[in-house]
Amino acid sequence: MTQKPLRTFRPATLALNAGLEPDALTHAIAPNISMSVNNSFIPGDGAFSANGLDLTETPFLYAGWTNPTVRQLEERLAALENTEDAYAAATGMAAMAAVFFSLLKSGDHLIISDVCYAAINELALQVMPSFGVDVTAVNLSRIDEVIAAIKPNTRLIHAETPNNPLLRLTDLQALSEITRAKNIPLSVDSTFATPVVTRPCDFGVDLVVHSLTKFINGHGDALGGCVAGKKSLISEIRSKAGVYLGASLSAHNAWLIMRGIDTLFPRMNMMCQSAMKIASWLEQHPRVKSVIYPGLSSHPQHDLAKRQMDKFGGIVVFQVDDIDTTEQRFAHESHLFHYAYSIGHQRSLAVLLKTEDLMKSTYRLTSEQQQEYLQYAGKGLFRLSIGLESVEDMIEDLEYILR
């Protein structure tokens, strides 16, 4: 009998073991933090320019390109997303900027979800055009609209599923069939899903982007981001973003994030179970106008959710009539839901995302897209990021807030 390769083990096992390099000298099992900025090399053995050099090969030359601790994290992320390689960036935004600035140039066309994480939406629609990139915002849950938006110079389509903050889904299989036929790279922000819920590259997606700051680290104490995909694409992104944008992750945060990933599966399993219970409880609450959660049969894309998601995620959003009172109560009276932006931490978080504010600051929607947004969100959505507290206590806390 021969030992099977580690990469063929199940994702929950890879979360603990992929990329792990026990220390050669001490045999320590926990990863070392390699803080050295430089690793020495033999003159003549390495190239001095980033162009054409495989920056992940030892000897590690310079920590801004890659570093042994960050490399262990990258290997674990690639294993979890079932991809050849991954590049770890300083934040989720750095990972996204790495993709845009590496793959797009002046004269190219980008298609992006009309609604997605605010700063990514703003980067695409308010910053990229100033570099000569033409950008179209489309509801990516409508495949016919995506097809209509594709131009001869379309060089990237970027989706987010479930998207922030509507929890609207993109059909990854259907979209990747279109992008493959047209030879257009497809990137997907899978921050809300994590590899426990969906592995986008298994559906034909080319690049998966994460804010590691959220569920993947899971403890609210480290910023990070990553992009995973084929080695050729990741090398291109690493050599541009690591070297020219200076976007790489620090060794210290890589270590913290690896420790977070050790418990990603049990954390996500518990959060998804609690989120389902809370979503069902909210749905029957007299003060709640609507609840959006992909696991509820009332979610407009529940069938797609069942096909594409192994679990339904740790985020629940809902609407009430009296948003101001509810916001104040969350901020001042909740014991368990900390009133804060961000998601995916071990402690529960709540925040109100006012439609009017987002329309002013961020989204550039057509009137039809705006109508659709209002159908989901009304005057505003309360976004709950479900933590690891007892679900009975979370429901009691919500009962008090919604009294």
Ligand SMILES: Cc1ncc(COP(=O)(O)O)c(C=O)c1O
């Ligand atoms: C879906 C999504 N992608 C990316 C980001 C950006 O991540 P970071 O804050 O790590 O830059 C966020 C932040 O909230 C997010 O919600």
